[in-house]
Amino acid sequence: MAQAEGPARPGTAPGQPSVFKLVLLGSGSVGKSSLALRYVRNDFKSILPTVGCAFFTKVVNVGAASLKLEIWDTAGQEKYHSICHLYFRGANAALLVYDITKKESFYQAQRWLKDLENEFHPGEVVVMLVGNKTDLAEERQVTFQEGKEFAEGKRLLFMEASARLNHHVAELFGTVARELLQREEREAAAQPRDARVTLNQRPVRQAKCCAR
Template identity: 60%
Template sequence: MAQKTVPGTSLEGSRPTYMYKVVLLGSMSVGKSSLAYRYVRNDFREFLPTVGCSFFTQTLELEEATVKFEIWDTAGQEKYQSVCHLYYRDAHAALLVYDIASKETLKRAKLWLEDLEKKFLPDEIVIALVGNKTDLAAEREVTTEEGEEFAQTKGLLFLETSAKSNYQVNDIFMAIVQELLRREKEKASAPSPQGRSTVNLSESRARKRCCQL
């Protein structure tokens, strides 16, 4: 799995620390940058179209672990599509963001999913479908049921959000955290060929080096 685990302990000295790369994918103006900014800064800003990629970090001190997010906000313009794969290489999670007031952006999110499915095995990445801009409910073109049904058929996490009104922004990132940690526990409990769980720290460090862009 493309899992990057950072050996060590948290501030309390007992919890493991994990570092995860999270990418935001979707069409231009669906609110990817605003979602990331709301989550990291708890504030709302309307951004100009991202050029290439923007980068955010967030650290969560949870009861069971310390989680460090590297959040990569990719450009939505078609002209940057050919280089976006460089930014989501070795990602551990992806948010496929669409605008609930634009059915076309959901179609684009589905294309991003097809691209991810070519690059990752199912257990290598956590993917969430995010219907953003619920504050534009009067202009809705994509129903909640439509987004939810597609997510279920593909085994994706799903939530609708609003970066502007701060609706369920923390919830979608927390859902990703919980799924990543669930997979960590599952991986740790799986028996090794020798009959017990092992952690290859040298492999983890090597992966950390190679995952840097």
């Protein structure tokens, strides 16, 4: 897709996209790596469980603007839960992924949300709840309405997807990308014209909880 040149955003060199950190959170085997691989490389294959964290990047065009997503795919196994907090600190966005065929993974996504709420101030990060594996709808344990109602109650974005079928994968990342750009534009508009502020450099702040 051809990229139209637009005005440089604060803190971004002319012609360079803004950089945002996005983390994938959720229990093991819900398809976090599959979603990332499908989105970045348009590929799907059996993947071994992530150890620690995997890293992907992708430049996304949204109209005349563009941004670079740094996608951090965290391990879902319980033994890695504590160290995953190190990866999502400083994030601009998060995908909370669960498997629609496993109710427990839906509860685990809610646990990850609590971890985010302990780490960030309300509204500080863009959060989307993602129900993956819609290709296995006949085995569904979490209804669309359950996911939607939980997301609405917590003011999260929500979408169901299938990494295997490439259903709604680009759409969910694109929705997050648009929200990130809109937030950046609102922040820029709120700044005095003569203020030299680097929007992508988040202010130094005290953590809301002790390091784990």
